[in-house]
Amino acid sequence: MDSQPQRRGSGVCVATVMNKKTEPVLLVEVTRGEAVESRHFGSAVIADTSGVRWSVGDPEGAVFPRSTSKPVQALALIESGAADRFDVSDEEVALACASHSGAPEHVELVAAWLKRLKLSAGHLCCGTHWPMNEREARLLAGRGETPTPLHNNCSGKHTGFLTTALHLGEPLEEYVARSHPTQRRWMTALEDLADISLSSVPVGIDGCSIPSPAIPLAKLARVYARFANREGIHGVRAAAMARIEQAMCAHPRLVAGEGRLCTRVMMATEGRVLVKVGADGVFAAWIPEIGVGLALKISDGALRASSVAIVGLIRRALGPQHALYAALEPLTWHREVTCRGAPSGVVRLTSALA
Numbered sequence: 001m002d003s004q005p006q007r008r009g010s011g012v013c014v015a016t017v018m019n020k021k022t023e024p025v026l027l028v029e030v031t032r033g034e035a036v037e038s039r040h041f042g043s044a045v046i047a048d049t050s051g052v053r054w055s056v057g058d059p060e061g062a063v064f065p066r067s068t069s070k071p072v073q074a075l076a077l078i079e080s081g082a083a084d085r086f087d088v089s090d091e092e093v094a095l096a097c098a099s100h101s102g103a104p105e106h107v108e109l110v111a112a113w114l115k116r117l118k119l120s121a122g123h124l125c126c127g128t129h130w131p132m133n134e135r136e137a138r139l140l141a142g143r144g145e146t147p148t149p150l151h152n153n154c155s156g157k158h159t160g161f162l163t164t165a166l167h168l169g170e171p172l173e174e175y176v177a178r179s180h181p182t183q184r185r186w187m188t189a190l191e192d193l194a195d196i197s198l199s200s201v202p203v204g205i206d207g208c209s210i211p212s213p214a215i216p217l218a219k220l221a222r223v224y225a226r227f228a229n230r231e232g233i234h235g236v237r238a239a240a241m242a243r244i245e246q247a248m249c250a251h252p253r254l255v256a257g258e259g260r261l262c263t264r265v266m267m268a269t270e271g272r273v274l275v276k277v278g279a280d281g282v283f284a285a286w287i288p289e290i291g292v293g294l295a296l297k298i299s300d301g302a303l304r305a306s307s308v309a310i311v312g313l314i315r316r317a318l319g320p321q322h323a324l325y326a327a328l329e330p331l332t333w334h335r336e337v338t339c340r341g342a343p344s345g346v347v348r349l350t351s352a353l354a
Contacts, residue, residue, distance in 0.1 A: 024057045025352050027298065027312075028305035030336070032345040040305035042281065044296035044353065046317045047221035049229050053292060054316065056352050059218040063297045064204055066212060066278035070097045070157050071244050072193065072223060073186040073210075077160040078240035080185075082167035086117060088160075093247035094254040095156025099277055101257025102131025102151040109254070110155045117159075117166060124149035125176045126158045126208040133257055154208035156254075178203065178211040187213060193226045194219040207279060217295050224286035224293030227274075245288070248274050261307040264331060265314070269324050273314055277303075283310035292317050304347050308332055312353035 030038040043057025052059055074096040077083050083093065092113050100106035114120055130137040131151050140147060149155055161182045165175050175182045190213070191198055198213045206212040227245065230238050248255050249271030256262035262275045265285075275285040281298030283306050294313050298306045311331040318325050332354070336345035348354075 022058050022060075024061075024297075024299045026350050027056075027296075027309050027352050028302075028347060029350055030304070030345055030347050032336070037345065040298050040300060040302050040309075042296060042298040042305070042309060043217055044309065044313050045218050045221040045294065046313065047218060047225045047293050047295075048291055049222070049225050049231070052218050052221070055218065059221075060216045061297070062202070062214040063217050063220065063282055063295075064206075064212045064214050064278075064280070065220050065284070066206060066280060066282050067099045067154070068220065068276045068278035068282055068284035068295070069186070069190065069212075070099070070154075070276060071227065071248070072190050073157055074160055074244055075189050075237070075240045076164050076182070076185045078243055079236045080164050080167055082164045083243075085167050086163055088113075088163065090243075090247040091251050091254055092156070092159075093243060094251035096160035097244060097248055097276070098156045098255045099132075099153040099262075100156060100254065101133035101136065101260060102147070102153065103133050103136050103257055106156070106254065106257065107150045110150050110159055113156075113159050114162075117163060119162060119166075119172075121149045121155075123162055123172055124152070124155055124158045125174065126152040126154045128152060133259075152208060158208065176209040176211075183211055187211070190215075190223065193223040195222065217297055220282075220284055221293045221295035224284050224295070225291065226293070228286040228288045228293055229291035245274060261310070261331070265311065265328070268327055268331070272324060275310065275314075277306075281306045283307075283313075285310060285314055287314070287317060290317065304334060308334055308347055308349055309353055312349040316353060 024041040024043050026039055027042045028040040029036050045059045046054040077096055126149055128147050128149050130147050132153055161175050165172055165182050170181050187198055196219050202214045204212045227241055230241055252263045252266035262277050265275045273287050277283055280301035283296050285294040296309055296313055311328050315325050315328050333348040335343055338344045
């Protein structure tokens with residue numbers, strides 16, 4: 001990849017905006033030619049188990065964690081004993097945490113997992129969408145086929161829910177309902193790890209139909225600080241967190257897919273940094289060797305902005321002296337191209353994160 005183009009001034013006084021701690025700040029800008037075309041504002045947090053270590057923007061602003069919650073949602077799969085009973089592999093644990101691309105490696109593994117449970121794609125309540133991987137979507141369409149719930153990026157998570165419900169003798173129908181024990185379990189785990197009560201927070205519905213509570217961004221960072229530093233966490237919870245981390249590190253392609261940011265960061269760092277994307281501009285990560293959790297939200301929901309912003313946040317957490325700092329530099333910006341493949345612009349960090 002080319003060396004990063006020189007960062008331009010944004011035309012906005014970032015220092016002034018950053019001092020307004022209750023407002024999102026300019027984190028990413030997009031240039032076309034010599035001009036700034038788009039600006040993406042947001043908030044970001046680095047936390048340890050004691051609290052916020054660094055933040056920019058509005059760390060107390062409520063966000064829907066969306067798919068960044070998947071490692072938390074996978075805890076019960078292991079804690080309940082379901083994973084042991086049904087011989088759930090590390091690959092399947094990684095898929096339970098995944099927002100996968102719908103490639104054959106993802107779809108076939110989920111289908112085999114369901115078959116082992118004597119269930120089928122028809123039991124999944126996640127709904128259907130085309131594979132997130134454009135090439136796979138084109139191949140599927142080219143064969144005259146349409147996607148099934150197996151292609152949904154959340155199908156692994158939902159199979160994990162079904163596995164747990166089956167193990168505990170709970171109804172498999174409408175397991176996505178807020179009142180279902182499957183959903184109550186993971187939200188209780190979220191409360192424990194975030195140190196928050198969800199009794200009075202707004203609760204929406206995620207794209208895959210499960211409940212999605214809105215929590216402060218700093219609390220989301222705290223959740224993954226607890227994953228990064230499990231001191232004081234014991235027994236089945238500690239074992240479950242360790243297994244989730246192990247599975248994600250060992251199988252980064254299953255957590256997202258070819259070319260996806262989560263996979264690229266985990267491969268570039270050889271599993272020393274764990275990353276989880278969420279919809280609508282949310283990202284979370286944790287770095288076990290320094291015991292921190294990270295969370296960010298791009299206000300307008302742009303993935304092109306959140307993908308470079310989370311790498312900038314990871315590098316800030318690591319510090320310029322860390323061996324991984326330089327290795328992550330190529331992921332801190334993204335070149336836009338024309339339909340003919342010629343460079344047309346750059347997506348890059350502002351000084352708030354660079």
